[in-house]
Amino acid sequence: MKEKAENIPVYSLHNFSKTEGENQQFQVEVFDANRHFAVKYPHRHDFYEVLYLAKGTGFHVIDGNKYEIKPPCVFFMSPGQAHKIEVSHDIEGYIFIFTAEFYLINKSNQNRLIEFPFFFTVQQDNPPLIFENEQDILFLETLFKKGIKEMEKVNIDTVELLRSLLDLILTSSALLYRSDEKLLKGKGHIVVKKFLQLVEENYNLNLSVAEYANKIALTPNHLTQTVTQLTGKTSSEIIKSKQILEIKRLLVHSNLSVTEIALRLNFTDQSYFAKFFKREVGVSPLHYRNRSLNG
Structure with a gap:
């Protein structure tokens, strides 16, 4: 069972x-x-x-x-x-x-x-x-x-x-590694992999769960249920995780200002961008940059 x-x-x-x-x-x-x-x-x-x-x-x-x-x-x-x-x-x-x-x-x-x-x-x-x-x-x-x-x-x-x-x-x-192409395909796994690929390709557009679901021709609820069942995370959590990863990379490995990073990732509200990062990471973008660069 x-x-x-x-x-x-x-x-x-x-x-x-x-x-x-x-x-x-x-x-x-x-x-x-x-x-x-x-x-x-x-x-x-x-x-x-x-x-x-x-x-x-x-x-x-x-x-x-x-x-x-x-x-x-x-x-x-x-x-x-x-x-x-x-x-x-x-x-x-x-x-x-x-x-x-x-x-x-x-x-x-x-x-x-x-x-x-x-x-x-x-x-x-x-x-x-x-x-x-x-x-x-x-x-x-x-x-x-x-x-x-x-x-x-x-x-x-x-x-x-x-x-x-x-x-x-x-x-x-x-x-x-050798994969056997004759093995059956799981529809749920295909949906999850397609979603993950779309997130990798479109994270800079700051798309919503509904917009990703539309690209896969699913309802937002269906997408989230499938993703959660197979990954243990919601669609929104995966999108946010990717955004945070990219923000951290740009803070540490680029000279872009916080405002420029926000615009690059399609956050039109600078205040919301800073609050979003602090809520997810625990510190402000500038604090994270200074802490990382100072070891």
């Missing part, structure tokens, strides 16, 4: 972090039987996950599909996917969890994440990547080990290195 979506908890990255605070954007660590957090299964994440398993047995259930764990293999999880995992006591591997903001903050291609074949798949099946080549295995393990070592001394420079290591993990995995 499938769990109802509203009964499945949605966790943020800080729920899986051993450090205090709620602003973590990434974590790289060993994955073994000693890794325990106070979370319920099944659950959803609002972040991405790359789980590499080198040893052990068990099962991983993702969106109702049950996969046998056959190391060495990698499971990829997108925000909103419901999953639960059952593993043997000798399980060994590595895990890299991260937010979209962490990966995309310096990317000119903001579609980058959803272009990976293992993220936001429109297929009903999302199987793991099985490794067969020893060199590929050693390369991936080296990237994870380097990431764990860098986590011990996180600063501005090492964060950039960790971001580069993640990019290598994802890019090299994508080259090996």
Whole structure:
């Protein structure tokens, strides 16, 4: 019997972090039987996950599909996917969890994440990547080990290195990943992927949920229900999350004034733009810029 979506908890990255605070954007660590957090299964994440398993047995259930764990293999999880995992006591591997903001903050291609074949798949099946080549295995393990070592001394420079290591993990995995075009397509997943692509392409227009729904030929309620069911977030939350990410990027990586950023993202009311950002982030745009630039 499938769990109802509203009964499945949605966790943020800080729920899986051993450090205090709620602003973590990434974590790289060993994955073994000693890794325990106070979370319920099944659950959803609002972040991405790359789980590499080198040893052990068990099962991983993702969106109702049950996969046998056959190391060495990698499971990829997108925000909103419901999953639960059952593993043997000798399980060994590595895990890299991260937010979209962490990966995309310096990317000119903001579609980058959803272009990976293992993220936001429109297929009903999302199987793991099985490794067969020893060199590929050693390369991936080296990237994870380097990431764990860098986590011990996180600063501005090492964060950039960790971001580069993640990019290598994802890019090299994508080259090996093979999707089966014969698998059935899930209509809900197609709607969600189309919505996410539209948000990536039109975030600068400051469109409403109704305007996005119209582009997909759905009612706003139907769109929001589908998106919430498959991601754990409402359509409005996803739109706002993308807008905030882009505002942060422009505040930190451009010389545009706050007014110019507001106009670029089609916020005609400067006062509302500042209030919107402060409500979502907790500080004003200028405060965020000064804090970020001063380390």
